Amino acid sequence: MIMDRHEEIQMIRKLAEARAEAEERDMPDEEPYVLFENVRKVYHVGEVDIEALADASFSVRKGELAVVVGESGAGKTTLLNILGGMDTLTSGRAVLDGREISKMNTRELTNYRRYDIGFVFQFYNLVQNLTALENVSLATQICKDPLDPRETLKAVGLEERMNNFPGQLSGGEQQRVAIARALAKNPKLLLCDEPTGALDYVTGKQILQLLQDQARNMGTTVIIITHNKAITPMADRVISVRSGRVQSIEVNRKPLPISEIEW
């Protein structure tokens, strides 16, 4: 069967919805796209052991937008870094698309970060002496099947700013470049660590809308980390973390557009 991109996206979303429904009825399912199983992470600092994750389990379906919410120190960044192949776990299992991240060696992890993961950070982390377009192009040079950097920048609303340096852009625009850079890699998973943490209210909302649209319209699997409980109605799935444990997982059958959320 030959599908165009739009049909493919519709199908991914329909599948995600059907699976979420099956899950609500407590039906067994195939292994989920993203899986965290009894993950424990202990940092050793001098003589002290710090348990950042005690026993964290959750799953995310392909094409979903998931929000991981919890107070500062709950273990959110640790969780995202393990999922992104930037940190290792002490025990348990982490899986993306049938591949166990927690079993990868250093070289496999390098490739995993390169090809499979798009990362968006709170403070954008752009290269200051490269233009917006060059920042995005640079990231695509190490990928297998990247998207066109210009098209990607256009899609995040920066058609007119491609040749500006980060210092010439507002915070919201810089974050759009960072999102374009992550998306242009055409990753399996987009991970965002407090992506609106450095932005004002209105700009933050625009960035969240962009991320929600990306999951809705493009079928990208997106995980956003936040300490802001108020934004959870935007998500297909809400994973609440506290003291290194997953406290609850809620599936939103009708996620709200950002414009309908106030905080």
Ligand SMILES: Nc1ncnc2c1ncn2[C@@H]1O[C@H](COP(=O)(O)OP(=O)(O)O)[C@@H](O)[C@H]1O
């Ligand atoms: N590299 C590290 N070394 C030692 N302790 C760490 C490290 N990273 C995080 N921690 C500790 O683990 C706990 C969880 O941190 P983190 O995952 O950053 O939480 P959050 O992102 O929810 O604020 C905190 O107590 C933090 O101090």
Ligand SMILES: [Mg+2]
């Ligand atoms: Mg954090």
